[in-house]
Amino acid sequence: MKYLGETSGVKGFLLSIALGMLPTGPAYLAFPIAAALLRKGARIANIVIFLSAWSCIKLPQELVELQFLGLEFMAARLLLTIMLVIPVGLAVERLASPLGKRTADVRRRTPPF
């Protein structure tokens, strides 16, 4: 959790994006993974970024988008998404924990895996 935890900065954001980009699979497979990471003490921001990247910054998906919607559309949407993913992640983290805690207490909600 050195890489995704409380003290991880920009590197953590980038790693989260990379983690979300690589695997293919529907979004509902990402939630158990996200929960496991949260439980291990990953920052909320990183988890939100990971989930966004999983659903929006997929390489194969971008290729399909390129094919059907054109280069301009695809490139503009991809750029805007990448620019917005990190601020949204940080905003969610800030709002989710008003006390300034960066990790979530999910122990009560998730099964002990």
Add this chain to the structure above:
Amino acid sequence: MQFAALIVDLAMVFVLLLAVWRDRARALQALKASLRMLVELFPFFILVTVVIGVVSSLLTFEVISGFISSEAGVKGIFTAALIGTVVHMPSLVAFPLAGFLLRNGTDVGSVAAFITTLTMIGLAMLPLEVKTLGGRVTLLRNLGCFGMALTIAFLMGRLL
């Protein structure tokens, strides 16, 4: 889709073998934990599948394109984002649909909003998300992503 599943499964077997090789006891422990997680989450996966099936049989291709292309501007973008939230479909179906909409003169922003909420937010997945991430994070994440989709849509309407 099947091909992707094959790759993921192969990767999983590889990682599992690696884990067994490194530390047999902990690998076994991890297997038990994941089995428990599967049992725990199974009803939610079923729920997601059923809801997606019902919604996609109700909202067909034509219904969706009727909704989205009828309006433009702020209202159009908002409607498109809402529809993208409710509907769930694989991106291999979604992108051709979006391309079709775009070619038929739908507002660029609306199409962008539709695609973005479609891939990021799934109403059908909410129960699973609440179960795994907790209500607070789920609510904020979905609101954040919805806002993000609207922002992307407005900016794209300006840019293109």
